[in-house]
Amino acid sequence: MTEKNTGKIRNEKGQFAKGNQEGYRGGRPKKEHCITDYLRELGNLEDGPLKRKRLLDLAERIWARALAGDIHFVNLIYDRLEGKAPDRLIADIKHEHKSIEEKIKEISNKTPEEIIAEINKEIRADS
Numbered sequence: 001m002t003e004k005n006t007g008k009i010r011n012e013k014g015q016f017a018k019g020n021q022e023g024y025r026g027g028r029p030k031k032e033h034c035i036t037d038y039l040r041e042l043g044n045l046e047d048g049p050l051k052r053k054r055l056l057d058l059a060e061r062i063w064a065r066a067l068a069g070d071i072h073f074v075n076l077i078y079d080r081l082e083g084k085a086p087d088r089l090i091a092d093i094k095h096e097h098k099s100i101e102e103k104i105k106e107i108s109n110k111t112p113e114e115i116i117a118e119i120n121k122e123i124r125a126d127s
Helices: 035-043 054-067 071-082 100-107 112-126
Strands: none
Touching: 035 054, 054 071
């Protein structure tokens, strides 16, 4: 417990109590070094006699492969320029909504009351 804490950390439901000062007050810590940072840093280095950035060379290679007909690179460029299209599931929604009573009658010629009575008999027999 910290000095600011009132002493009551959780309420009766197990949730953090109102006014509680425990935990991360500054939020989640910032991520330090990750692969994206390293790739960006290396991509911004200048190479070759023209001192061009590596990212520019990489982009030109990707465009060259796309223009040569490589569909993977065409899709890569399209996704980067237009944004990735959301995946959609197409469902055939032609089912009819029926009440429970109608479904029971389809399965059996008995009324719902008769089926419930039979289930109750089986439950009593198992007990």
